[in-house]
Amino acid sequence: MLIVKKFGGTSVADAERIDAVADRCIEDYRKGHQIVVVLSAMGKTTDALLTRAQAINPNAPKREVDMLLATGEQTSVALMAMAMAAKGVPAISLNAFQVAMHTTSRYGDARFKRIDTERITNELDSGRIVIVTGFQGINRRDDVTTLGRGGSDTTAVALAAALRADACEIYTDVEGVYTADPRVVPGARKLKEITYDEMLELATLGAKVLHNRSVGLAKKYRVTLVVRSSMNRAEGTVVKEVCDVEGMLVSGVAVDKNAARIAVLGVKNEPGVAFRIFDELAKHGINVDVILQSIGRDETKDISFTVDQEQAKEAVKVLKENQQRLTIAEVKEEKNVAKLSIVGAGMQTNAGVAAKMFEALFDVGVNIRMIATSEIRITVLIDLEDVDIATRAVHDKFFHE
Amino acid sequence: MLIVKKFGGTSVADAERIDAVADRCIEDYRKGHQIVVVLSAMGKTTDALLTRAQAINPNAPKREVDMLLATGEQTSVALMAMAMAAKGVPAISLNAFQVAMHTTSRYGDARFKRIDTERITNELDSGRIVIVTGFQGINRRDDVTTLGRGGSDTTAVALAAALRADACEIYTDVEGVYTADPRVVPGARKLKEITYDEMLELATLGAKVLHNRSVGLAKKYRVTLVVRSSMNRAEGTVVKEVCDVEGMLVSGVAVDKNAARIAVLGVKNEPGVAFRIFDELAKHGINVDVILQSIGRDETKDISFTVDQEQAKEAVKVLKENQQRLTIAEVKEEKNVAKLSIVGAGMQTNAGVAAKMFEALFDVGVNIRMIATSEIRITVLIDLEDVDIATRAVHDKFFHE
Numbered sequence: 001m002l003i004v005k006k007f008g009g010t011s012v013a014d015a016e017r018i019d020a021v022a023d024r025c026i027e028d029y030r031k032g033h034q035i036v037v038v039l040s041a042m043g044k045t046t047d048a049l050l051t052r053a054q055a056i057n058p059n060a061p062k063r064e065v066d067m068l069l070a071t072g073e074q075t076s077v078a079l080m081a082m083a084m085a086a087k088g089v090p091a092i093s094l095n096a097f098q099v100a101m102h103t104t105s106r107y108g109d110a111r112f113k114r115i116d117t118e119r120i121t122n123e124l125d126s127g128r129i130v131i132v133t134g135f136q137g138i139n140r141r142d143d144v145t146t147l148g149r150g151g152s153d154t155t156a157v158a159l160a161a162a163l164r165a166d167a168c169e170i171y172t173d174v175e176g177v178y179t180a181d182p183r184v185v186p187g188a189r190k191l192k193e194i195t196y197d198e199m200l201e202l203a204t205l206g207a208k209v210l211h212n213r214s215v216g217l218a219k220k221y222r223v224t225l226v227v228r229s230s231m232n233r234a235e236g237t238v239v240k241e242v243c244d245v246e247g248m249l250v251s252g253v254a255v256d257k258n259a260a261r262i263a264v265l266g267v268k269n270e271p272g273v274a275f276r277i278f279d280e281l282a283k284h285g286i287n288v289d290v291i292l293q294s295i296g297r298d299e300t301k302d303i304s305f306t307v308d309q310e311q312a313k314e315a316v317k318v319l320k321e322n323q324q325r326l327t328i329a330e331v332k333e334e335k336n337v338a339k340l341s342i343v344g345a346g347m348q349t350n351a352g353v354a355a356k357m358f359e360a361l362f363d364v365g366v367n368i369r370m371i372a373t374s375e376i377r378i379t380v381l382i383d384l385e386d387v388d389i390a391t392r393a394v395h396d397k398f399f400h401e
Numbered sequence: 402m403l404i405v406k407k408f409g410g411t412s413v414a415d416a417e418r419i420d421a422v423a424d425r426c427i428e429d430y431r432k433g434h435q436i437v438v439v440l441s442a443m444g445k446t447t448d449a450l451l452t453r454a455q456a457i458n459p460n461a462p463k464r465e466v467d468m469l470l471a472t473g474e475q476t477s478v479a480l481m482a483m484a485m486a487a488k489g490v491p492a493i494s495l496n497a498f499q500v501a502m503h504t505t506s507r508y509g510d511a512r513f514k515r516i517d518t519e520r521i522t523n524e525l526d527s528g529r530i531v532i533v534t535g536f537q538g539i540n541r542r543d544d545v546t547t548l549g550r551g552g553s554d555t556t557a558v559a560l561a562a563a564l565r566a567d568a569c570e571i572y573t574d575v576e577g578v579y580t581a582d583p584r585v586v587p588g589a590r591k592l593k594e595i596t597y598d599e600m601l602e603l604a605t606l607g608a609k610v611l612h613n614r615s616v617g618l619a620k621k622y623r624v625t626l627v628v629r630s631s632m633n634r635a636e637g638t639v640v641k642e643v644c645d646v647e648g649m650l651v652s653g654v655a656v657d658k659n660a661a662r663i664a665v666l667g668v669k670n671e672p673g674v675a676f677r678i679f680d681e682l683a684k685h686g687i688n689v690d691v692i693l694q695s696i697g698r699d700e701t702k703d704i705s706f707t708v709d710q711e712q713a714k715e716a717v718k719v720l721k722e723n724q725q726r727l728t729i730a731e732v733k734e735e736k737n738v739a740k741l742s743i744v745g746a747g748m749q750t751n752a753g754v755a756a757k758m759f760e761a762l763f764d765v766g767v768n769i770r771m772i773a774t775s776e777i778r779i780t781v782l783i784d785l786e787d788v789d790i791a792t793r794a795v796h797d798k799f800f801h802e
Contacts, residue, residue, distance in 0.1 A: 015456045049476075055416045056480050057487035064486070067494050068479035071472035075450075078469035079457050085465070086458035093468050097498045098543050119543075142499050142520075 001166040002124070003028060006038040006134065006156035011171055011230040012076050013043035015083075021171075021230065022083040025129060029089060034124045036163065038134045038156040039080060041072025062107035066136070066146045070096070073133035073152075080131045091129040094119065096136040096144065101155070103137030103145045110137050110145035112154070112217075115162040132159060150211025157214045161221035168223050170210060171230035176237030177202065177209050180253040180395040184388050187400060191251060192235075193243040198251045199225075201343040201377045205254035215239065243345070249353055250344035250398040255391055259289070260312035261337045261369070261381065264319060266300045266329025274303055277319070277326050284318050286311045290339065290372040290381055300329065304370060306381060309335060337369065338387040341379040342394060354378050360397035366390045402567040403525070404429060407439040407535065407557035412572055412631040413477050414444035416484075422572075422631065423484040426530060430490060435525045437564065439535045439557040440481060442473025463508035467537070467547045471497070474534035474553075481532045492530040495520065497537040497545065502556070504538030504546045511538050511546035513555070513618075516563040533560060551612025558615045562622035569624050571611060572631035577638030578603065578610050581654040581796040585789050588801060592652060593636075594644040599652045600626075602744040602778045606655035616640065644746070650754055651745035651799045656792055658739045660690070661713035662770070662782060665704045665720060667730025675704055678720070678727050685719050687712045691740065691773040691782055701730065705771060707782060710736060738770065739788040742780040743795060755779050761798035767791045 005025060012018050021037075029035045040046075049068050053060045077093035084091035099119055103110035123130045134152025137145045147154050153170055160168035177199065180188040194202075196219035203212035209227055218225045218239065228236025267273050274293060281288055286307055294302040307315050312333055319331045347353040357378055361368060366389065370381040382390055406426060413419050422438075430436045441447075450469050454461045478494035485492035500520055504511035524531045535553025538546045548555050554571055561569035578600065581589040595603075597620035604613035610628055619626045619640065629637025668674050675694060682689055687708055695703040708716050713734055720732045748754040758779055762769060767790065771782040783791055 015453070018457060052416070052480065053483055056419060057483040059487070060483040061486050064479045064482040064494055067482070067496075068476060071475050071479075074472050074475075075469060078465045078472075079453065081465040081468070082454055082458040082461040085462050086460070093465055095468075095545075144496075 002034040002036070002163055004036045004038060004156050004160040004163070004165045004168045005171065006152055006169065007040070007171045007230055008152065008173075009040040009043050009045065010173055012039055012080065015079075018076075018079055018083050022080060022087060022089075024230070026084065026087060026089050029129055035129045036120060036124070036159060036165070037080065037129060037131045038152055038159060039073060039076040039131060040134050040152040041069070042076050042079075045072040045075070063143055066107045066144045069146050070133070070136045070144045073135055077131040077133050084129055084131075089129060090127055091131060092123050093131045093133075094123075095133045096138050097142070099132055101137040101158075103139055103147070105139040105141070105143075105145070107143075107145055109148040110139065111147070112137060112158045115158055117162050120159075120163065150213055153211045153214035154217060157217045157221075157223050157225070160223045161217065165223070167226055168218065169226045169228060169236075170214075171228060172209060173229070173231065174209060174227075175229040175232070175234045176227050177239070178252065179250075179399055180391055181255065184255070184391050185253070185395045188395065189399065190234075191237045193238040193240060194251050195243050195345050196239060196241060197376055198343050198345055199239045201341070201374065202252050202254050205256050205339065205341045205343070205377070205379070210239070248344065249346040249350050249356075250342045251346075252343050253391055253395045253398070254341045254343060255387055256339040256341070257384065257387065258309050259306045259337055259339050259381070260309045261304060261306050261334040262312065262315055262319075263332040263334070264303045264328050264330075265332065267303055268327035269299050269301045273327060277303065277328075280318060280322055280326065281315055284314060286315045286318065290370050290379055292370040306337070306339065306370070336384040337381050338384045339379050340382055340387065340390050340394065341377050342398065343377045345376050347378070348375055356397055357394055360393045361390055364389050364393040366393070403435040403437070403564055405437045405439060405557050405561040405564065405566045405569045406572065407553055407570065408441070408572045408631055409553065409574075410441040410444050410446065411574055413440055413481065416480075419477075419480055419484050423481060423488060423490075425631070427485065427488060427490050430530055436530045437521060437525070437560060437566070438481065438530060438532045439553055439560060440474060440477040440532060441535050441553040442470070443477050443480075446473040446476070464544055467508045467545045470547050471534070471537045471545045474536055478532040478534050485530055485532075490530060491528055492532060493524050494532045494534075495524075496534045497539050498543070500533055502538040502559075504540055504548070506540040506542070506544075506546070508544075508546055510549040511540065512548070513538060513559045516559055518563050521560075521564065551614055554612045554615035555618060558618045558622075558624050558626070561624045562618065566624070568627055569619065570627045570629060570637075571615075572629060573610060574630070574632065575610060575628075576630040576633070576635045577628050578640070578653065580652065580800055581792055582656065585656070585792050586654070586796045589796065590800065591635075592638045594639040594641060595652050596644050596746050597640060597642060598777055599744050599746055600640045602742070602775065603653055603655050606657050606740065606742045606744070606778070606780070611640070649745065650747040650751050650757075651743045652747075653744050654792055654796045654799070655742045655744060656739060656788055657742070658785065658788065659710050660707045660738055660740050660782070661710045662705060662707050662735040662738045663713065663716055663720075664733040664735070665729050665731075666733065667701045668704055669728035670700050670702045674728060678704065678729075681719060681723055681727065682716060685715060687716045687719065691771050691780055693771040707738070707740065707771070737785040738782050739785045740780050741783055741788065741791050741795065742778050743799065744778045746777050748779070749776055757798055758795055761794045762791055765790050765794040767794070
């Protein structure tokens, strides 16, 4: 088998942990598998480098930021190759140039275009473990690019796709994908498997186990993902196209506390107004989520929506700058809200899932502020202070009744 | 003019110093010059990286050590480009891949083979300051190589040669090349100019201002070197092919405390014995310097020579392992010695220089243990404890009488 294994910054934070990861990879190598390891920068290296850049130039050119950040993963892979060599295993580190991981030109947020596999394949064929820098690429000018947050997961999936690997294992600090956050819901269970689509919804909704870009890429190229712990040997969760649903309506309950609610009040009640508002926000790169439009009475109506907290200030600014043109009477921002979602491929064929969720919330007296749904997800906006009790109630409703 | 400027690790040790170097480069850029900046890793970064490697694998593969070390210069150049950008000057950092600095394959001690100038020239032509990683290259496998100690100087000279630069300025913590170490000889003077050959002798002899590899390369490609201080605007010393000797017999007095003396006693007094001894040492990569052979009496003779202190142990080992074949009765090692040299293109045409040096040493009662000469240098081996008084005496003899 050809296995791509990805370890994040925490897993390679110091010499001891690098050593443990080396052991883990060598174990599979000794079983006769071909191993490609993708690493992030050690511990908080990336943040430390950004701080250094910030001290020199708060508006540093993004090209140079990427050039700087790329040193983080290069350090990890070189040290990992040394650790494996110390254990008598032939290993070689490769950076984005050496592999030739071609990306788009956009510094800090590049996308993979094409990955050459020749060098990696040659190294694997000559019996080496190949250790590749995550998070980085090169553009057509041979300049270093980085992929943005979650980039190392994306590198691993992209490599697995290019190499037609048998599996792509993402090692994290949790044992897999859970039906809810175990810190909040004591009865949360680890899922044996989950579909790409469900994982995508969970990732988007803040489950934080996998970045949704990497899940999307895995879905596109049918890469079998395995989410598992770097701390122990537990089996983890397999992410793939179709799962045995085992009669489960819902795969998980996800919480996103990073939401802000923006209320746009007294908008003229005529066609095209809502479009113009969301178009203006989109032009400024603001992602709008759950939307609620009041039924217009008289001549005006109200529109509410959520955005990520980091974008809330900008969203308000954009709306106020265009207040007159967009016929807005007032803009309000509210931060003490959270999104609670249930996700499940099973709900496509089952009515009554939403009702069951609302019932659970009603039972514990949690007020629903807004609702949004997709084919496999139902999201409600609730008060931030209700979030833990609501999560437990919804989870218990679907998993313990 | 096209000027290559090289700054060492001390000059870019922190954000403040990076800022000062940026100012210095921008000053010349604003005068209309094209500027290429070569940087070492910041401060003690290289040593810190080596320590980390050591902790993980005391016998780390050299390929991986180079991969690790190369991050040091990449960090420097990215931060420098940011510093210049903060001052409104377009600048771009390039690593060895991006320039295409081709070297031999030997990790840790690679030699330049070919440097592509296209990317640099394009960047210069579009009005940018180009900042290049010193010390590193790529080999034919696209693997990262490093050049060994003094490598950044070599990078600067090699780039200056490839780009046909008008000057290659090496910024150091001294103001230029002195007639002697100013810390030892208060009356030491800064030289306005010096020939490549003299500089080569001084570099080899431990003057430490420039690495002799870079001087050799400069001589080969007729690159005008300027050694100057990164701390002030003093003029520095120009190193070139021919200088106005201004009647100076001697350009400088150099001291090398890194010498060990090895005495090989009781060697058979017959032809070829000395050759076999030095041949064996050469095979083990041991560089032998000042050699003294006693006039053979009876059937045996004694041979003494100096080596760098790091090689002394290995030299003794090699000799003892071959003791019988090389007809050696006894091997002795002595570390409390130093080499004192005078260097000067002028001595080629002037008799009596050696006599003047010996007289100076005699005057202060310093015993000469061994002597070696080349066309433009005279070296004596003396006791380590005599070295300061001897240096002052010799310097004063040539520069203050």
